[in-house]
Amino acid sequence: MAGSMRTIRMQIEYDGTDYSGWQRQPGEVLTVQGEIERVLRRITQEPVGIDGAGRTDRGVHARGQVASFTTGSPMPTSRLMHSANSLLPPTIRITSMRQAPESFHARFSATSREYRYFLVERPSAIDSRFAGCCHGKPDLFAMNRLATLLTGTHDFAAFSKESSDQHGTLCTVSEARWYRSGRFCVLGIEANRFLRSMVRFLVAGMIEAGMGRLEEEEFARMLExxxxxxxxKPADAAGLFLWKVRY
Structure with missing residues (x-):
């Protein structure tokens, strides 16, 4: 029989290419949340619903997604994690699992989320699974001037898809900058919250400016x-990673 309920916190990485996003959906739709719940239910023999810190879209990846759930199972977290990873597809991996305070909630307890977007200059058979492509050499200085505009609290309505559970369109960005890492141009952006497809729309706008197809003033006008x-259109989902969640 199940004992007292425990709150479990886990960190997860996944290749989102073949999934219809993080969030479970009705029917036979393949999602990351749905796959993890299916496996945990099988192991614990109880109904398990997990909450994720970020609801990544179709094709978006994660290096540091955090999720939480409650369980009456007395199984040690090390064994639970090992069992789950042995049953999960190779594109999803739980990298840590531990008991958390009863009040912990992966989504609502988070103070900020960090995303990274990886961009290559020419199409690649290898990199296209985990990077967007801008088909040319972008002006990283111009893109960073625009990234600087994003810090602080702004209304990001122009850079999001409407969502039914969106509580307003104000977000506070604490950091946003482009840098080179090997063959990639990378955007690192951290905020208290993100709207649906917000990072991908921002990246798309900055790429257009970096390639000389959009005036920087026009980007600033969109923000205002x-x-x-x-x-x-939003940048390719393949380049986007939920990198880290802070509490």
Missing amino acids: SGCRPSDL
Whole structure:
């Protein structure tokens, strides 16, 4: 029989290429949350629902997703984690699991989330699974001037898809900068919260400016006005990683 309930906190990495995002969906839709819940239910023999810190979209990856759940199972977390990893597909891996205070909630206890976007200059058979491509050499200085505009509290309505559970469009960005890492251009961005597809729309706008196709003033106007041109599509999901969640 199940004992007293415990709150468990786990860190997860996944290759999101083949999944319809993090969040469980009805029917036979393959999601990261759905796969982990399926495995935990099988191990604990109880209904398990997990909460993730970030609801990544279809095709987006994670190096440091955090999730929590409650269980009556007395199984040690080390054994539970080992059992789960042996049953999960190789594209999902629980990297740590431990008991947390009863009040801990992966989503609501988080103070900030950090995303990273990886960009390559030319198409690659190898890198295309984990990077977007800008088809040319971007002006990283121009892109960083725009990244500087993002810090502080702003209305990011122009850079998001509407979502039914979105509580307003204000977000506070604590850091945003582009840098080179080997063959990649990388955007690191941290904020208290992110709107749906927000990072990918921001990246798309900054790439357009970096490639000389969008005036920097136009990007700034989008941020101020809350309106974006209809031809601006979000950057490729393959380049985006939920990198770290802070508490």
